[in-house]
Amino acid sequence: MYKVDEYFGKYSDEGKALIDRAMSIAEEKLKDRLRENGHPFFEHPLNVAKIVCDEIGLQAECVAAVFLHEAGRFDEMKQHLSGFPRDVAAMVEGLDKIAAVKPKDTRLEAENYKKLIVSYSRDPRVTVIKLADRLEIMRNLGMFPKASRERKNLETLFLYIPLAHQLGLYNMKSEMEDIYFRYADPEQYRAITNKLKATEKDRQKLMIQFIEPLKQKLSDEGIKYKLKVRTKTAWSIYNKMRKQKVPFEGVYDVFAIRFIIDCPPDPDTEKALCWKVFGYVTEEYEQDTNRLRDWLTLPKPNGYESLHITVRNRDGAYIEVQIRTKRMDETAESGLASHWSYKGISHEATLDTWLKSVRNILEHPAETSSGYEDDLPTPPENEIFVFTPSGELRKLAAGATVLDFAFDIHSNLGIKCTGGKVNGKAVSIREKLNTGDIVEILSSKNQKPSADWLNIVVSSKAKSKIKQKLAEVEFAKADEGKELLNRKMKNWKIDLSDDMLASLMKKYQHKTLRSFYAAIGEGEIDLFELRDRIQEDETAAKAPEEVKVKTSLGERDKGDDILVLNARNVRGMDYKMAKCCNPVFGDDVFGFVSRLDGIKIHRMSCPNAARLMEQYPYRIQKVRWSDNPSTSNFQVTLRIAAAHEPSVINEIMDVVGSFRSAMRGFNVVDNPRTGGYDITLKLAVPGNLELDKVLSQIRALRNVEKANRS
Numbered sequence: 001m002y003k004v005d006e007y008f009g010k011y012s013d014e015g016k017a018l019i020d021r022a023m024s025i026a027e028e029k030l031k032d033r034l035r036e037n038g039h040p041f042f043e044h045p046l047n048v049a050k051i052v053c054d055e056i057g058l059q060a061e062c063v064a065a066v067f068l069h070e071a072g073r074f075d076e077m078k079q080h081l082s083g084f085p086r087d088v089a090a091m092v093e094g095l096d097k098i099a100a101v102k103p104k105d106t107r108l109e110a111e112n113y114k115k116l117i118v119s120y121s122r123d124p125r126v127t128v129i130k131l132a133d134r135l136e137i138m139r140n141l142g143m144f145p146k147a148s149r150e151r152k153n154l155e156t157l158f159l160y161i162p163l164a165h166q167l168g169l170y171n172m173k174s175e176m177e178d179i180y181f182r183y184a185d186p187e188q189y190r191a192i193t194n195k196l197k198a199t200e201k202d203r204q205k206l207m208i209q210f211i212e213p214l215k216q217k218l219s220d221e222g223i224k225y226k227l228k229v230r231t232k233t234a235w236s237i238y239n240k241m242r243k244q245k246v247p248f249e250g251v252y253d254v255f256a257i258r259f260i261i262d263c264p265p266d267p268d269t270e271k272a273l274c275w276k277v278f279g280y281v282t283e284e285y286e287q288d289t290n291r292l293r294d295w296l297t298l299p300k301p302n303g304y305e306s307l308h309i310t311v312r313n314r315d316g317a318y319i320e321v322q323i324r325t326k327r328m329d330e331t332a333e334s335g336l337a338s339h340w341s342y343k344g345i346s347h348e349a350t351l352d353t354w355l356k357s358v359r360n361i362l363e364h365p366a367e368t369s370s371g372y373e374d375d376l377p378t379p380p381e382n383e384i385f386v387f388t389p390s391g392e393l394r395k396l397a398a399g400a401t402v403l404d405f406a407f408d409i410h411s412n413l414g415i416k417c418t419g420g421k422v423n424g425k426a427v428s429i430r431e432k433l434n435t436g437d438i439v440e441i442l443s444s445k446n447q448k449p450s451a452d453w454l455n456i457v458v459s460s461k462a463k464s465k466i467k468q469k470l471a472e473v474e475f476a477k478a479d480e481g482k483e484l485l486n487r488k489m490k491n492w493k494i495d496l497s498d499d500m501l502a503s504l505m506k507k508y509q510h511k512t513l514r515s516f517y518a519a520i521g522e523g524e525i526d527l528f529e530l531r532d533r534i535q536e537d538e539t540a541a542k543a544p545e546e547v548k549v550k551t552s553l554g555e556r557d558k559g560d561d562i563l564v565l566n567a568r569n570v571r572g573m574d575y576k577m578a579k580c581c582n583p584v585f586g587d588d589v590f591g592f593v594s595r596l597d598g599i600k601i602h603r604m605s606c607p608n609a610a611r612l613m614e615q616y617p618y619r620i621q622k623v624r625w626s627d628n629p630s631t632s633n634f635q636v637t638l639r640i641a642a643a644h645e646p647s648v649i650n651e652i653m654d655v656v657g658s659f660r661s662a663m664r665g666f667n668v669v670d671n672p673r674t675g676g677y678d679i680t681l682k683l684a685v686p687g688n689l690e691l692d693k694v695l696s697q698i699r700a701l702r703n704v705e706k707a708n709r710s
Helices: 004-008 013-030 043-056 060-071 086-099 106-120 125-139 146-166 170-184 186-198 200-220 234-244 267-284 326-341 347-363 402-409 411-415 451-455 460-491 498-507 513-521 527-540 609-615 647-657 688-699
Strands: 225-231 255-261 307-312 318-325 383-387 393-397 417-422 425-427 439-443 562-565 575-577 589-593 599-603 620-625 634-642 662-670 677-685 704-709
Touching: 004 013, 004 043, 013 043, 013 060, 043 060, 043 125, 043 170, 060 086, 060 125, 086 125, 125 146, 125 170, 146 170, 170 186, 170 234, 186 200, 186 234, 200 225, 200 255, 200 267, 255 267, 255 326, 267 307, 267 318, 318 326, 393 402, 402 411, 402 417, 402 439, 402 460, 411 417, 411 460, 451 460, 460 513, 460 527, 498 513, 498 527, 589 609, 599 609, 599 620, 634 647, 634 688, 647 662, 647 677, 647 688, 677 688, 688 704
Parallel strands: 255 318, 575 599
Antiparallel strands: 225 255, 307 318, 383 393, 417 425, 417 439, 562 620, 589 599, 589 620, 634 677, 634 704, 662 677
16 A cells, blocks of 8 residues: 655645545556566556656646556546546546557657647646656666567657657656667667766866866855756767767767856846856856857746856867856756745746746747747647547648548548548548547549539648549540540531630630530530531631731831741731730740730740640740840749748848839738748849849748749
């Protein structure tokens, strides 16, 4: 029988009573269970609870949640949870969900699984408890079979060590790193740890030499401090050796000398003393200004405060120096429990503040902000995580449907999808999914996509594949329609010219020849009606329409920008810049002879170029720009994808204003899929050289993800 006072005596009587109830349930449920080493399984939740209590400093509710979660791993627990506080039951539920996650390949899916853990951790304490659970497993890793040991080791490296680092639980992170290294590469681990032991006296000697010139100055100022040598973990040293391609001796920041200043926990006093010590150190030793890290002025989001500098002593050796107060050091080393030793600082207020920062860090892992607000905003839920029946995890955008999931698995499965089963229940392709759902896809070889599917899916992959398949169907129908039309025209002895085709497309309201032919193939256009229209047009036809004439090429205005080369029967034709690609001076271009608008100038990279050249080779004309264009500016449109940062709009405008370009339009919309901005920018530029400069500078902006010419 385990005694609560023996392990968790620090809590109030109410807290100990809560833990005692949870412990009793766990003891009863786990009494016949053994661990891999033959010891009672109850050792595991007890050890985790001690880490939660002593090393992280969470509340009694968290300790109770540990015991209840472990008890429920082998038995139904809902009836036992009814008598516990709501937040305890919620934490147990989150821990149960995380425990059910079985990563298949942690190396490939680490970021997704990390996000899944966070999504299950509505209460941020769940993630912290899970880290404590993993630390206990790593401390006993040797008891597990080899395959299980290797899987847990990889999970720890890719999932839990990064999480511990993000949350500022550095002691926990360092311990897990070294345990990982010890099992992953025993030989390298032994080599580095043995060298650390062999050079320990040298580090102590260097510390004594370092402080000697500073002792008197610090004493005269009345600064009380303690020096500590902080040695890097074996894993951290090994990583430096690999990245810098140097031996152990080549890693010059193997250790750091840490000043721990003893002073009252007053922010202004603490900062003033730290900077005063900084001044004395940099007076005595040469500072490497590139390696200054000021986490006093702007603490890390997880609350870490310290001043890091690198100096060189008289022998030319580089030494990393860390300057912090006793409170800062205990916060960094021991977590929350350190706060509670200071009179006047509330347990719960300190804990709540830290847990708010944990919530923020978990939901904004890439955030670089150095602080956090009292009331953190709830971030948008833009991702969900669902499983295949075999347990494979898939990440989808929020609002994703069964059809999205099918396309995410494989395009062919998406095309043939007829519905699915979500958590064993049959649903349609429109069913929206939620995190944690287990999804099975139902399919049929006779299934075909429709245009309506584009309104069902939210992922770009699914939309792209559906459009592609619809286009393939349209192509096939277009081939049928073209063959049918040509056969009928031949039977009726009608010579169908390109001009007639263009006129018919306009009358039947089709923008492309492919859709026109497809409508014939589908039977939407009656060929006898079409024949009657052609005959009516021929009857009503008059003399050929005159082509608008400007001047002959021989009498070309000096202001013309385009020269037409090797043209036959097109002398004097006007020209226009094609709106589909908006050429600017200097672009690689060609001319296309149209029936009504003279020569249209297209960029070689125009989306329509291949079609025009293939279908109308006899209308293509070589053109080139004149040496000195008369047109002062050309219109161009840019499409920009940017992060959701208000400053990016001003940054883009500043770039445009710094070149010979003028803004003609600026439109910004939120992209719900990416969470960023979609920006349409219309410019007037003198030529492609100036345009390239503008594009290059916009792409270089930190918050711009991509920028392209439309």
